[in-house]
Amino acid sequence: MRARLEQLLRGSxxxxxxxADIPGCLNALVREGIECRAASGPDAFTLRAEIPYRSLRAARAAAARRNCDLRVLRERGLPSAAKKLRRRLALMFTAVIMFSAxxxxxFFAWDIDVAGAESVPEGRILRALAExxxxxxxxxxxxxxDAIANRVLLAVPELAWAGVSVAGSRAEVRVRERTPSMEPAAGTGSIVSGASGIIERMEVFFGTPLAAVGEAVAEGETLVAGSVTGYDGATEAVRASARISARTAREYTxxxxxxxxxxxxxxxxxxxALVIGNKRVNFYAGSSQTPPGCVKIIEELPLAVEGMFALPVTLLRECIVEYAFEPRPCGADELAAELEALLAERLERELDGGETLRQSFTARESGGRLYVTLRAECREDIAVYLPDEGP
Amino acid sequence: MKKATKTAAEISERLNLPVGVTRITLAGTRQALIEGHRGLAGYTPERVTVRAMLGEVCIDGEALTLSAMDADALLISGRILSVTL
Known part of the structure; x- marks a missing residue:
C-alpha cells in the first residue's frame, strides 16, 4: 500500500x-540510474517498460544515444496529472471556484431539521427559529x-427544552415537549353506558352505583351517579369514576x-425546475399548478451530500401523469374479503382494549353494490364519563 | 576510492562473504534474481542473457519479463526452464 502510494506520488x-540494440539501450538506462520495471517485449526489437516519471527526459536521451526510439504509452501519478492540469487553466479555475464555494x-445553514416534536407542528418551531x-x-x-433556544421556548410555550447544533451546513434543532399535568380532572359528573349490553363486572371508584352485575343496560343509561350521600344525609356532587365490564353486541356494515x-x-x-434558496426557476412555460385530472410526481435532487453538507440548490423533476378512469368489474369474493378486513379493523379500533368473543360476517349484493355485515359479541368497558351540565 | 574498495574487500573476506561475484537466486521456476550483473546482453521473451563477472548467464524460459532492473540487480519473472552459465 505504502509502495503504491509512493509510486503514485512519484509518478511513472x-x-x-x-x-536494434534493446539490451544495450536498457543497460544505458540503468547506467543513467533509471530503474526499469515490468519490462517485456513482443520481439527482440521492441521492449515495453515502466520507468519513473522524472527520468523520462534522461531515458529519452539515453535511448537516442543507442539509436533507439522511446515512445511514451501512458503516464500515471501525481506529476503527470499536475502537468495536464497546468494546461487546463479553465478546469483548474472552476475546481478552485467550486471548492471555495x-x-x-x-458556514451557512441551508438545511434546518427539527427533531423531537410530536404534537407541536414543525412549521411553528421553524417560524420561531426564523424569528x-x-x-x-x-x-x-x-x-x-442559547439565545435562539430561549427565544424558541418563549415563542412556543408547549416546549420544555430546545437545543441547537450545527454540523457543516446542516442545523439540527432538538426539542422536548412539556408533559401534560397529572393533576386530577376537575368538575363533577356521572358514568353512563357507552353501549348496550349485560354487565358482567363493576368496579366503582367514586359515586353511587345505579346498576348491578347481571343487569341489561341500554346505551346512554346512567350507571354510576355523580353524587354521594354522607352520614348526615347530605348529598354531595362528585366526579364519578368506575370500570364496568359488559358483554355487548356490535354490528357494522x-x-x-x-x-x-x-x-x-x-x-x-x-x-x-431549479430552486435556488427561496427562488424557483421553471424551465417550462405556464403555471406550475397541477392540471385537473392529473397527478404530479415530484423528485427532488438536492445538491448535497447526506450528513455532510447541503447547498441551497435543488433540481426538481416533475412528472405530470394524466389519468382516465375506466370501470373494472371486481371479484365478489375478493371484495368481500377486503370489506371483512376493514370491518374487523374497525371493530378492533373501537373496542379499545376490549375483546371479541364471537364474530360472523354476512354478505349480500344489492343495486350493484356488495354489502358485508359484521356481527360480533364482545366484552368491553362501557363506562363513559358524562360531565354534569352547568348551572 | 581505492582505499574504500580495499576496506570493503577486507571486511567481506573476514566475514567469509563472496566478493566481486554475480549471485543468482532462483525462487522456484517463476523468478530469478541476479545480483552484481554487468548488464544485459540480450533479451527476448524466451531467453535473457546477462553479462556476469566471468562470462554470461543465459536464462531460458517462457514469457520472460524483466520485473525490475537497476545497476546492481535484475529480477526476471516468467517460467524459467534453465539457467546456463
Missing amino acids: AHVEISG LAASS AGAKPGSFWPAWDA ASAPLEAMEPRETASHTRW
Missing part, C-alpha cells in the same frame, strides 16, 4: 523502446445557540360497488 511512465457554503435568526441561508457562526373505477395512464410528460 509506461514507455515502448524500439531499436463549497467551503464558504459550509430568532436561525433561518435557512443564515450565517451560522453568528448564531447564539360496509359496502362497495361491484364495479370499480380504475385509473389508466393516458399521457405523461416531464418538466424541470
Whole structure:
C-alpha cells in the first residue's frame, strides 16, 4: 500500500523502446540510474517498460544515444496529472471556484431539521427559529445557540427544552415537549353506558352505583351517579369514576360497488425546475399548478451530500401523469374479503382494549353494490364519563 | 576510492562473504534474481542473457519479463526452464 502510494506520488511512465540494440539501450538506462520495471517485449526489437516519471527526459536521451526510439504509452501519478492540469487553466479555475464555494457554503445553514416534536407542528418551531435568526441561508457562526433556544421556548410555550447544533451546513434543532399535568380532572359528573349490553363486572371508584352485575343496560343509561350521600344525609356532587365490564353486541356494515373505477395512464410528460434558496426557476412555460385530472410526481435532487453538507440548490423533476378512469368489474369474493378486513379493523379500533368473543360476517349484493355485515359479541368497558351540565 | 574498495574487500573476506561475484537466486521456476550483473546482453521473451563477472548467464524460459532492473540487480519473472552459465 505504502509502495503504491509512493509510486503514485512519484509518478511513472509506461514507455515502448524500439531499436536494434534493446539490451544495450536498457543497460544505458540503468547506467543513467533509471530503474526499469515490468519490462517485456513482443520481439527482440521492441521492449515495453515502466520507468519513473522524472527520468523520462534522461531515458529519452539515453535511448537516442543507442539509436533507439522511446515512445511514451501512458503516464500515471501525481506529476503527470499536475502537468495536464497546468494546461487546463479553465478546469483548474472552476475546481478552485467550486471548492471555495463549497467551503464558504459550509458556514451557512441551508438545511434546518427539527427533531423531537410530536404534537407541536414543525412549521411553528421553524417560524420561531426564523424569528430568532436561525433561518435557512443564515450565517451560522453568528448564531447564539442559547439565545435562539430561549427565544424558541418563549415563542412556543408547549416546549420544555430546545437545543441547537450545527454540523457543516446542516442545523439540527432538538426539542422536548412539556408533559401534560397529572393533576386530577376537575368538575363533577356521572358514568353512563357507552353501549348496550349485560354487565358482567363493576368496579366503582367514586359515586353511587345505579346498576348491578347481571343487569341489561341500554346505551346512554346512567350507571354510576355523580353524587354521594354522607352520614348526615347530605348529598354531595362528585366526579364519578368506575370500570364496568359488559358483554355487548356490535354490528357494522360496509359496502362497495361491484364495479370499480380504475385509473389508466393516458399521457405523461416531464418538466424541470431549479430552486435556488427561496427562488424557483421553471424551465417550462405556464403555471406550475397541477392540471385537473392529473397527478404530479415530484423528485427532488438536492445538491448535497447526506450528513455532510447541503447547498441551497435543488433540481426538481416533475412528472405530470394524466389519468382516465375506466370501470373494472371486481371479484365478489375478493371484495368481500377486503370489506371483512376493514370491518374487523374497525371493530378492533373501537373496542379499545376490549375483546371479541364471537364474530360472523354476512354478505349480500344489492343495486350493484356488495354489502358485508359484521356481527360480533364482545366484552368491553362501557363506562363513559358524562360531565354534569352547568348551572 | 581505492582505499574504500580495499576496506570493503577486507571486511567481506573476514566475514567469509563472496566478493566481486554475480549471485543468482532462483525462487522456484517463476523468478530469478541476479545480483552484481554487468548488464544485459540480450533479451527476448524466451531467453535473457546477462553479462556476469566471468562470462554470461543465459536464462531460458517462457514469457520472460524483466520485473525490475537497476545497476546492481535484475529480477526476471516468467517460467524459467534453465539457467546456463
